[in-house]
Structures are given as structure tokens and as C-alpha cells.
Amino acid sequence: QVQLVESGGGLVQAGGSLRLSCEASGIIFSINNMAWYRQAPGNQRELVAYITSGGTTVHIGSVKGRFTISRDNAKNTVYLQMNSLKPEDTAVYYCNTLSRTVDWGQGTQVTVSS
Numbered sequence: 870q871v872q873l874v875e876s877g878g879g880l881v882q883a884g885g886s887l888r889l890s891c892e893a894s895g896i897i898f899s900i901n902n903m904a905w906y907r908q909a910p911g912n913q914r915e916l917v918a919y920i921t922s923g924g925t926t927v928h929i930g931s932v933k934g935r936f937t938i939s940r941d942n943a944k945n946t947v948y949l950q951m952n953s954l955k956p957e958d959t960a961v962y963y964c965n966t967l968s969r970t971v972d973w974g975q976g977t978q979v980t981v982s983s
Contacts, residue, residue, distance in 0.1 A: 871895035871971050873964055878977030881954055889949040889977055891964030898945040902967035905938060905949045907960035908976075918949065919967045931957070954981045 877889040889905070904919035918928040918938040926938050937950040947964055961976040 873971055873974035875962060875964055875974050875977040878962060878979045880980045880982065883955055883981055883983050885954050886952045887979060889962055891947045893945045896971065899942040903940060903947040904965060904967045906963045906965060909960040920947065956981045956983045
């Protein structure tokens with residue numbers, strides 16, 4: 870069974886940090902380009918960052934310089950280190966393959982207070 874399980878979200882003050890984790894099962898994790906997405910209330914789900922199977926990383930827009938995506942193939946896990954958090958980062962965060970080929974998990978809520 871293919872499954873994505875996100876964790877690590879929470880409530881944090883502006884300027885704080887969180888580290889999100891996403892464990893994948895049922896896929897050959899190491900060959901997949903993995904990504905983090907987020908969805909704020911009333912907004913569409915958007916791509917935040919991705920990491921290729923070879924380890925190349927790309928961070929999108931306002932998260933550049935603040936967020937860092939990484940992966941551990943031995944643990945089938947992708948991470949998102951989030952520093953200098955802002956209220957506008959408040960959203961539910963999800964992981965998936967870059968091609969969105971897996972059913973979405975439940976996500977993890979990140980709330981940043983001002």
C-alpha cells in the first residue's frame with residue numbers, strides 16, 4: 870500500500886523554526902523526485918520545494934534562503950527544515966512525488982503567529 874505520512878507541524882512564533890518529516894511507503898523512494906507542497910485556507914495547493922533522486926534541490930519563491938529540503942533514502946523520508954518562519958507560511962504542508970503520483974496524505978498543519 871502506497872502511503873505518505875507527514876509530521877512535525879505545530880504552532881510557532883514568527884522567526885521560529887520547524888522541521889517537517891514525510892515518510893513514504895509502498896514506492897521505490899530512492900528513484901523518485903520528492904516535493905513539499907502547502908495549502909493555505911482559500912488558496913490552491915502550491916509547490917514549496919523539491920529534491921531530485923540525485924539530490925539536487927530547488928526552493929520556490931519566498932521560501933528561498935529560509936527553507937531547506939533534504940532526503941534520507943535509507944529511511945524513505947524527505948524533510949523540510951523551515952527557519953525564519955513568517956505568518957504567511959501558515960498552511961497545511963504535504964509531501965508527494967514531484968509528479969504528484971501518490972495519493973495525498975493527511976498533511977501537517979503549520980501555524981505561525983505574529
